[in-house]
Amino acid sequence: MRITQSMLLRTALNDVTQQRLRLSRIQEQASSGLAINRVSDDPVGASAAILLRAGIDATSQFEENVTQARNRVGTIEAALGQTMDLLIQARESATQGANGTESPQTRAILALEIERIHEEMVAQANTRSGDAFVFGGFSTASPPFVASGPFDDALPAPTVSYAGDTNEAQTPIDERVSATTTLHGARIFLGDADGDGSVDPGSEDLFGVLATLRDALRANDQTAVAASLTGLSNAIDQLSLERTKVGMTDTKINDLQSRLAIRKTELQVRLSETQDADVAAVFSDLINQEAALNATLQSTTRLMQSNLLDFLR
Amino acid sequence: MAGLFGILDVAGRGLSVAQQGINTTSNNIANVNTPGYSRQRQIVGSSLPIQNPNGNIGTGVEQTSVERIADAFVQAQIVKQKALSGSTDVQASALATIEQVFNEQQGFGIGAALSGLYESFSELAAAPQPGAPVQRETLRASAQTTLDMLHAADAQLRAQQASTQQAIEVMLPEINRLTTQIADLNRQIQNVEGAAPANELRDKRDEAVRMLAAKIDINTFADGGSQMVVLPSGMPLVEGTIANELVSIADSSNPFDPTFTRIGFPNGGSMVDVTDSIGGGELGGLLRVRDSILPSAIRSLDSIAYNLTTSVNTVHNAGVGLDGTVGGFFAALPGVENAARDIALDANILVSTDAIAAGLTSAPGDNRNAVALAALRDARQAIFLPGDPPGPASGPTRSLLAHTASIVADIGQQSATMQSSRERDTRVSEILENRRDEISGVSLDEEVTQLVQLQAAFQANARVMQTIDRLLESILTIL
Secondary structure (H helix, E strand, O other), X not given: OOOOHHHHHHHHHHHHHHHHHHHHHHHHHHHHOEOOOOHHHOHHHHHHHHHHHHHHHHHHHHHHHHHHHHHHXXXXXXXXXXXXXXXHHHHHHHHHXXXXXXXXXXXXXXXXHHHHXXXXXXXXXXXXXXXXXXXXXXXXXXXXXXXXXXXXXXXXXXXXXXXXXXXXXXXXXXXXXXXXXXXXXXXXXXXXXXXXXXXXXXXXXXXXXXXXXXXXXXXXXXXXXXXXXHHHHHHHHHHHHHHHHHHHHHHHHXXXXXXXXXXXXXXXXXXXXXXXXXXXXXXXXXXXXXXXXXXXXXXXXXXXXXXXXXXXX | XXXXXXXXXXXXXXXXXXXXXXXXXXXXXXXXOOOOOOOEEEEEEEOOOEOOOOOOEOOOEEEEEEEEOOOXXXXXXXXXXXXXXHHHHHHHHHHHHHHHHOOOOOOOOHHHHHHHHHHHHHHHHOOOOOOOHHHHHHHHHHXXXXXXXXXXXHHHHHHHHHHHHHHHHHHHHHHHHHHHHHHHHXXXXXXXXXXXXXXXXXXXXXXXXXXXXXXXXXEEEEEOOEEEEEOOOOOEEEEOOEEOOOEEEEOOOOOOOOOOEEEEEEEOOEEEXXXXXXXXXXXXXXXXXXXXXXXHHHHHHHHHHHHHHHHHHHHHHOOEOOOOOOOOOEOOOOOOOOHHHHOOEOHHHHHOHHHOOOEOOOOOOOOHHHHHHHHHHOOOEEOOOOOOOOOOOOOOEEOHHHHHHHHHHHHHHHHHHHHHHHHHHHHHHHHHHHHHHHHHOOOHHHHHHHHHHHHHHHHHHHHHHHHHHHHHHHHHHHO
């Protein structure tokens, strides 16, 4: 076989080009920290990375939604807790008013107390999280509970009507998991779950109970005051049930928050395994490849310099 | 009996042959790096002796020819390989550019934009404010980002298609120049070769054929002293001393750009469209890039855009905007074709974000439709492919993100395959070029050895002359 100058040159040039290419790929990995720098480096990995990144994005969004839902549910829990306190205060006042030894003046004072409780409860029923009313169903922009007027000496007490709707908003907090973030206020405060405008059988209108109590106290009607205690107890039971439901939602959200964090970490680890360069391996490759290139360059220059003319004198 | 002057003649001829040999050798050395040069070899023979009954008297040496050392078989293999390499090289470069459009490794791209859009739907569903004015703006902005991403990717691919078209148009005059050159060389070789082999002209012609083969796949065969060049479809590009030029013909029905052209071959009075028969060479590669690789990439984008529009609109149409509007989120598209270019937000959404149907009613707290829109992220749907509408979707059932990821994988796979083809073709080319050099290349060591040998021959012949000169001198002194 004849070996000619151009063959040496061509082979050397191709080898050096190939090695430079490999070196530049390794350098690219070292500088980007990624094993996949273009889709063709690993088509399957690059495509899996897209879905993993989308999964991480989705999980981050669910985490943000969880934060929003937590705020909402926290507000709802606090409002219902306050309402419960008010009902208990009202029951204490009713118990006191039902006592035959109390004077009419005391009952008048207790009536004022119930008026305060009533007003505060309307405020609680119109609680907002951010700017959104949480007890109005989907009608979050305007106060869902409207009193027919202020308290005055007249009887009967003003009534409270519901301006919201019967819906409850569900905030998505995971795939196919959601948290209830606005409530059907009429069910909770007016005992009207079916939304027909009147109290359902077996339920209590919280404002109505207070109004009856206040009117009874103001009228100094001891029997009626005693009778209202049953309604108050029922109202407290009704509210406890709603509080339990909200508490369950809160627990669900808390559990989910840690689950989302774990899932996100898992996805990030998998993304890193899919696309990140093994830094130690990259640097050892870099050194090996550099050595190989140097060896090629050295042997090439030595080979190309020598020919027969060196030895003819 | 040979006279002294006869011997002087023999020595003179020996000197001259040695000198011609040195000339051939120095010509080889001078062309050691000339591309396409084939080494030449001096062919010598003893000249005819003078017949003599007492023994023939030798008349020395003569150069009968200067031969060119070349192998037609290797040349034919190189011609085939050049066409392959030219095509894979062009396609691999094009795919390397295309895959950048689909590269999401830096964390942004079509998949990330889609994911961001679904995130915005989810954010709207979880909005803390009644009516969610901020989330509506965010959603419209992130939808716009997705559209920008699709538009930009589409524009990039179409620009690449247009520049491929330009490259095709530039390629034709180059091919025509080479075929004209080959035809000219055929004529010159015919003219010269009556007397002596036209070594340099044949080298030039082989080189021109190799250059032509890199641009377009051709079949070649020798016809007498001429090189015939024909297209794979049988159309002759070079017939003896006649070159037939390729011409561009308008392709007004091209679905991407009516200014694109096809390749025509004037056959007698009629024009034959040979575009589809050109599979190899740079021209074949460019045609494949323009007519097959880029269209499939553009249609992939179109399928993402169309399926996004239909899936989002189907859900969005079921809802009601804050202002009571019922309608689409994106402007309706007539079909998959050009969807990536034409996709746009619905006119109502552009006017006011209140037209975004977050709920099934216009109540400010109603987020049911936003929840349904956010659920599209993982919703599996039959994918509409180009040509489907108005018919049903014929693609696989998968989520749009999975569809996008599979498109990316497909483009990456094409690019990876083409890159390894290119590497293989580079290797094969190297082996063939080396094979050619092994036969035809100039080896300095060999030429220097030859030079030493010829130098000795020259010196020996000179010594013979000197001896004859002495002999003549001694005879002259006798006189």
